[in-house]
Amino acid sequence: MKTNFVTRTLFSLLLAFSTLAQADRIRDLTSVQGVRDNQLIGYGLVVGLDGTGDQTTQTPFTTQSLNNMLSQLGITVPAGTNMQLKNVAAVMITAKLPAFGRQGQTIDVVVSSMGNAKSLRGGTLLMTPLKGVDNQVYALAQGNILVGGAGASAGGSSVQVNQLNGGRISAGATIEREIANNFGTQQTLNLQLNQEDFTMAQRIADAINSRGGYGSAVPLDARTVQVRVSANNSSQVRLLAEIQNIDVSVPVEDAKVIINSRTGSVVMNREVTLNTCAVAQGNLSVTVNQQQNVSQPDTPLAGGQTVVTPQTQIDLRQEGGALQRVNASANLNNVVRALNALGATPMELMSILQSMQSAGCLRAKLEII
Numbered sequence: 001m002k003t004n005f006v007t008r009t010l011f012s013l014l015l016a017f018s019t020l021a022q023a024d025r026i027r028d029l030t031s032v033q034g035v036r037d038n039q040l041i042g043y044g045l046v047v048g049l050d051g052t053g054d055q056t057t058q059t060p061f062t063t064q065s066l067n068n069m070l071s072q073l074g075i076t077v078p079a080g081t082n083m084q085l086k087n088v089a090a091v092m093i094t095a096k097l098p099a100f101g102r103q104g105q106t107i108d109v110v111v112s113s114m115g116n117a118k119s120l121r122g123g124t125l126l127m128t129p130l131k132g133v134d135n136q137v138y139a140l141a142q143g144n145i146l147v148g149g150a151g152a153s154a155g156g157s158s159v160q161v162n163q164l165n166g167g168r169i170s171a172g173a174t175i176e177r178e179i180a181n182n183f184g185t186q187q188t189l190n191l192q193l194n195q196e197d198f199t200m201a202q203r204i205a206d207a208i209n210s211r212g213g214y215g216s217a218v219p220l221d222a223r224t225v226q227v228r229v230s231a232n233n234s235s236q237v238r239l240l241a242e243i244q245n246i247d248v249s250v251p252v253e254d255a256k257v258i259i260n261s262r263t264g265s266v267v268m269n270r271e272v273t274l275n276t277c278a279v280a281q282g283n284l285s286v287t288v289n290q291q292q293n294v295s296q297p298d299t300p301l302a303g304g305q306t307v308v309t310p311q312t313q314i315d316l317r318q319e320g321g322a323l324q325r326v327n328a329s330a331n332l333n334n335v336v337r338a339l340n341a342l343g344a345t346p347m348e349l350m351s352i353l354q355s356m357q358s359a360g361c362l363r364a365k366l367e368i369i
Contacts, residue, residue: 026191026204027244030225033190034181035099040138040173042093044128045069046111046120046145052164053089053123054115062090062115069126089117093128093141095173103178106171109141119164121147130173141173184236189227191243196222199251207248255364257353264346266353268364277361 045065046053054062063083070077077083095109111125123145130139145167193200201219208217208227217227227243229236255271293309356362 024247024250025244026207026246026248029200029204029248029250030191030193030244032240033192033224034183037096037098038132038138038179040095040097040130040132042128042130042141043114044091044093044141045126046089046091046113046117046123047087047126048122048124049087049089049117049120050122051086052118052121053085053087054113054117056083056085056088059090059115062088065090089113089120089123090115091120091125093125093130093173095130095139095141097132097138097175097179100181100183101175101178103175105175107139107173107175109169109172111145111167111169113165117165119147120145120167121164123167125169125172136177138177138179139173139175141169143169143172145169187229189229189236189240189243190220191225191227193223193225197251198222200248201225203248203251207246208243211246257362257364257366259350259353259366259368261350261368264350266346266349272362272364274356275361275363277356277359 043065045062056063063085066083066085066088067077090113091111092114093109093111095107097107101107109125109130111120113120125142125145127140127142129137130141132138146169147164147167191204193204198219201222201224204225205217205219208225217225219225229239253269253271255269255273257266257268257272259266295307295309353362353366357364357366
């Protein structure tokens with residue numbers, strides 16, 4: 001079992017490195033300041049569910065929202081009416097308003113249940129305004145929900161595949177308000193690096209300056225490169241399109257090991273190396289076994305009662321780990337091979353890497369997320 005864990009970890013590491021591409025164009029390394037998406041959110045109702053909606057007795061906000069919607073349509077529900085509906089669900093709608101989004105364009109929306117609905121499959125989202133952080137309505141959402149999961153239940157048994165309480169509506173919202181931007185009106189363009197790096201910022205500025213006709217580029221800090229546009233540049237769109245396609249020599253990246261403490265995954269880049277060190281590990285196994293014993297009175301006339309008493313047995317076992325030598329490694333393959341030779345599980349590997357960094361034999365930055 002331990003070998004399978006290590007094999008899967010080694011395969012994940014090699015797969016991550018095999019798919020790692022070295023970006024060398026400015027468009028792959030930077031983004032334009034001010035050109036970004038904006039988050040939208042809304043609250044609405046989904047109708048048409050096949051008995052899988054909210055239990056309105058437990059979610060009073062669903063009934064309140066339904067009454068408000070009906071009143072806006074000219075329908076008055078008598079006070080005190082007990083509305084026990086099963087085909088309505090209260091949902092939250094989220095979407096991204098893209099940069100340069102124009103009125104009349106459509107965007108995708110994500111619908112998520114906020115009550116106790118069992119499934120949103122087959123439901124229809126009623127017209128819902130989507131607001132921005134300034135509380136202004138920027139889009140209207142409505143449409144049929146596509147749910148990627150499936151489920152069935154009968155006789156007290158149920159089976160479910162993926163999530164049923166959330167779905168997506170492709171092109172489900174229409175932009176009604178545009179966001180004002182000042183792109184093309186200023187004499188400077190700011191390119192923001194995806195990762196802060198002084199060397200990369202300087203190389204991007206040098207690459208732009210080495211190509212004539214693009215104005216002067218100055219790195220403001222490790223994250224921003226400012227490009228000054230000359231007066232004869234009639235279109236900043238063409239200028240930016242040409243700048244983004246310039247090739248840049250990417251510097252050597254920092255050696256880094258990323259540990260996800262929640263999933264137990266360990267990922268390292270190709271710059272990680274090890275110094276010679278010795279590692280010892282031991283396995284601690286704790287087994288708890290609980291059984292239910294039935295105790296009955298000896299004689300029927302003794303006045304005793306039959307009771308169930310739990311019996312718990314705890315077994316603690318620790319296996320000693322041999323001290324193993326890990327040789328200095330100059331490349332990633334040797335690092336993976338050396339760690340794999342220890343026979344450690346992914347969870348044990350995290351502790352080993354932390355101890356290696358404390359001992360000074362791990363030549364990399366260790367980051368826990």
